[in-house]
Every structure is written in C-alpha cells, then in structure tokens.
Amino acid sequence: MVQFLRRVADVLRAPVAVVAAGVATPLGLDLETFWSGLVTGVDGIGPIERFAVADLRVGRGGEIKKLAALADAAATSCRASVVLLTAADDLLAHATLTAEPARIAVVLGTALGGVDELDRAIAEAPGPRVAAGGLYDSPAHALARRIGAGGPVLTVSTACASGATAIGVGADLLTADAADLVVAGGYDVLGRFVMRGFDALRSLTRDRVRPFDRRRSGLLLGEAAGLMLLARACDARAPLGRLLGHASSSDGSHIAAPDPEGRGLEHAVRGAMAAAGIAPADVDLVSAHGTGTVLNDRIETGVLKRVLGARAGGVPVNSIKGALGHTMGAAATLEAIMCLLAARDGVVPSTLGYEEPDPECDLDYVPRAARHVRTRVSLSTSLGFGGCNAALVLEGGA
C-alpha cells in the first residue's frame, strides 16, 4: 500500500505535457488571432446582438460575432456545442490525436453547459434531442463524438473555476493511466439565462471592466471555449509547455461570494505550488482571476501577497478579462493558454482597463501595454460561485 501511495504521489508530481491548444473567443476563432489580440490590447467587448437585452441594466459583453458553420456531421443548434467544436477544430489544426480512440479522454469545464437548450426545450417543446441537450454534459459528448474520443468523457462544473478544475482532472486521468491523451478545457456562451442572473445580482458594470483598478465596479460576461491537448510528459513532446501542478478547494463560506479572507483560494494556490514543487521565487507570472469586482480583486491580491511573500511585488500579475469579459467555464483555460504563450513569445499581455492604482491592490498588474519579459513558470488562479477555487502551475517551453 505504501508503494501504491508513493507511486501516486510520484506520478502526481510528474508534469503533464501541453501538446497543443485551440480556442474560440471574441478576439478570434484561432489561437494566434486570440493571442495577437491580447498582446496588442484588442477589446473584445461590445453590445450584445444575438438576444434581447433591452430590459437588462447592462447589455454588453464579449460576444463572438461570427461563428463559421460546422460540417454537416456535427451540425447542432446548441451554441455551446458550436463554440466548443470550433475550438476543437482549431486544436486539431495544431495537433493529431495519435492514441487509440479508447485511450483518448475528454474533460470539459462549464458553468452553464447547454442551458440555452433547456430554455428551448421548455419554451418550444420540441423532441427529445433538445431536452437531452439541456443537460450540462451534452456539449462534452458532442466534442467526444466530433474528435472520435472513446475514453472517459467528464464534465466538470465548479462554476467559473471549471476550466482549471477540468485541466486538473484531465491530468489526473493521465497519471491514473486511464487515458493516453486528454482533451481538456472549458467553455460557456452568453444567453439570457446567465445575463439575467448576473444583471439581477448587480454584478455587471456599466463602465468597462477594470481589474484591480481603483474605479473597478464589476464584471462583464463573455463567451468562449479553450482546449488543451494533454499527454504524459514522458510520452510526448510539450511544444507549448507543461502543467507542473494543480489543486482545488472549497471556501465553505458563502453561496455566491468568496471567502472574505481568501482562505480557500490560498489553500488551492499553496496546494498547486506544493504539487509542482516550486517556491515563490520560481514564479515569473501570475494570471489572476481578476474579475474587476471590488471584492474579488482585493481578496486575490491579499492571497498572492501572503503566498508569494516578498516576491509578490516583483511578479507581473495580469487579468485578461478586460479584453474578453468573464468567459466563465472557459476563463481559466484561456488564462492557462495565455501563460504558455507568454512564455513562448517572451511577452505578457497587459491588464486591459487597469489605469488607476488602488491602495488595496498594490501589485504589478502590467498596466498600459504588453510587457516584453521572459517568463517560465506561471501561476493561474480561479474562483467561482459555490466557493470553488482552483490553481494551476504551468511551465512554458518544450
């Protein structure tokens, strides 16, 4: 038994290769357009055009304006699936699935699944396919069918931390030898359901999203999908980089607000760093959750200062939600991809919308413009409704 424990612990410490990535975002429907948009400071947020928002306080968000039609075989009315499959097409443009179908797994994070399909099923009372599409795990199975994955298909729903939790579960599948390749990531799309919810909670800002800024007044939502192709590092090259460690935690504090002291997030961050075997001095970049809400940004800053100690002030901390909006289930995956691309190109995207420092948020948030700096090890943090926290430690480069 001791041997088994040692084996699990050793395997969990072993890094996982990130072979390739694919995205569908308001900034672009492929990895390099997404990346160049982040680096050059493109704002992907604008008026929502696809559904009625006139009765809401806020009607703006990071909407994908043009989605290419999918091949007939994958035709679906479910927008979440379409966005997801678009990202999958981008992923497969960068990599080939070389494993046996039964050894290819899919792990996807989502806060909303295909809830718009549930809306349709209730309103229009069509056939069973739409009703089944209302289950949150439907898009993951659509993706598995699309790419011919015959292994485990898991849907993770830790709210807005889902994308990070999914990557962690995907890594666990590799370490448990339950799969040889894992397509892991997250997705979510805009719809009245989620816009009504956040609007009613007064979480949406009428200003622009301003993570960590003194004037920050809330978030804006976005829609996107982000996917990574994961493999055991001993089995594959890692052109994009490696996942060194991951951890999750619950706050046990509040249904919709983070723990005021950030204890849960701190536990997750320390757990991910321990799993990765890194010290604060090793961290070159932090991709923060950085929603632009008063509470989140202050709590996150406090946690980073406690965990990184004296190193905190010297580490660039950015948030890409000013450019995309909060893409919910996709957010953490896109942020993890950003970390790896930053290491690849030696440039860290700025925190769009951050202009005026807040005394309570006193770290280096990469203001104004992207910064040319070599980074290797990145820490990515995520939080979500229900006290969900997750952290990833990533290493760029082959």
Add this chain to the structure above:
Amino acid sequence: MLVLGVGLLTGWGSGTSALPGDARAAADGRRVIPLATPPCEGERFRRATRECVLGVAAVEAALTDAGLSRAEISGPDTALVYVTAAAYGSSNRRFIDGDAGRGGTTSGLYFPYTAPSAVPAEVAIDYGLRGGYVILVGGAAAGVEALWQAAMLLGAGRCERALVVAVETFVECEDLWARGRWAVRGPLVEAAACVLLEGDGDVGYAAAAIPAALETLARRRAGETLACEPLIGVALARDAGDRQAAVTGQWRGRRMGVTLALPTTRAYV
C-alpha cells in the same frame, strides 16, 4: 480505499432497507418516485433549494453511519466530490420560467442556486469543508468517476478523508424526462447519497465492458437514480457483508468501473 460510512435517501425511504426488491414493480406505473425534503432549520436554508437540503441530509446520514462528528470532518483535510446528472434542472427551470420576458418574476437572488455548485456549496458551508473540491456532471458513469476522483485526492495526500455526494431530482422536470424515455429507463427515483472514504489503494478505475453485479442490483432495487446508482451499489455491497464493492455505471454509452474496500466489521444503522 475504505468506506467509512454511507448515507442514503431515496424516494423509497432511508437506507437500503427501504429499497424494494423490484423497483419497477413497486413503482406500479409511476414514472417518478419523489423524495420528500428533510427539514433543515436555520436562516441559511431559507433560500436553499430542495437539492441543497437533500445533499446536506445525505452527508448527515453518512456521518451518523460512520460514527463521526461534524468537527471531525470540518477544515481543509476533508475533500468534497459532488456529482449529479440533473439536480440543477429544477432550479434552472424555475429561473427560466421566472424570466420577466415570459411574464415571470423570479428574483435574481435565486440565480446562484441554479449552478450545480450550489448543492456542494451548501454542504461545504454546513460542515465547514475547505479541502479539495471537484464537481462532476453526468449519470452513473460520472458517479463512478466521482469515487475515482476521491480516491485520487486521497492517494495523492491532498486530503485525509473524502466525501462523495450525489443528488438526483426529477419531479420538476418530469415532462422533459418523459421525452427522453429512450435514454433512461424508469422508474426515475429521486435520491441523495453520500459515501465517506478514507485511506489509500488503487481503485482500478477503468472502462467496463459489462455491468457489474452491483450495477444490476442497484438498478433493479432502486430504479433509475443516475449518478446516485454507484453509491447505492456501495451501500448494497456493504449490507451484504462483502469485503469489496466492484461498482460500474453507464451513461451515454460509456460504462466505467471502480472497486472499493469495505470494512470487515461495522456498526451501522
């Protein structure tokens, strides 16, 4: 991997002793067997959904079964893995029906309870859980995967104990489930289950070609309980005095399996 305790509530009653020998016959044509909401006191539960209360009650039953106090599982050393295929359906539907655009008046304050994370959040708050946290969505195969995730968290030393909680409700979306009769066999039986795990050991998570005996038994006795089914299988194995529980679960054409060790001596209700 040792099962310390099991809590089980179903539309048939509490524990495995309430399960009929043949759920289909016992249902007598009823499509859904509802589960009454246990009483939960306190202001915090004023807005909580039925599913949240059921999740809390299932954990309480597992703690009673294991002879553990709340204090013994609170804090960062207990992980929580929650799984459901559909227990968000009722809250989602209520929120959709409440859209002012449809003449509804649902308060936005209800929105956080539409997320699948609402149920484990209430469990975590109630028991002060701050350890590893994974929420899976899917049917019986996901129930198996929840047990596997708990084993991974324990095996990696990320926690000392792990709670696997599953909740399924159907009443509020019975008409939608009726459309999916081709996908799920009846009767649909509402359920909430919790398995408390400790220790270590390889649970042998893998695809399964055929249903394990416990899957067949759980299905026959409990009916369609989706993600709860593997946990019911664990409870049935323990009641039978088995030394291990080999459970499988099938969902959307995929069947997965794990094997858990059961205590050789027990004092459970």
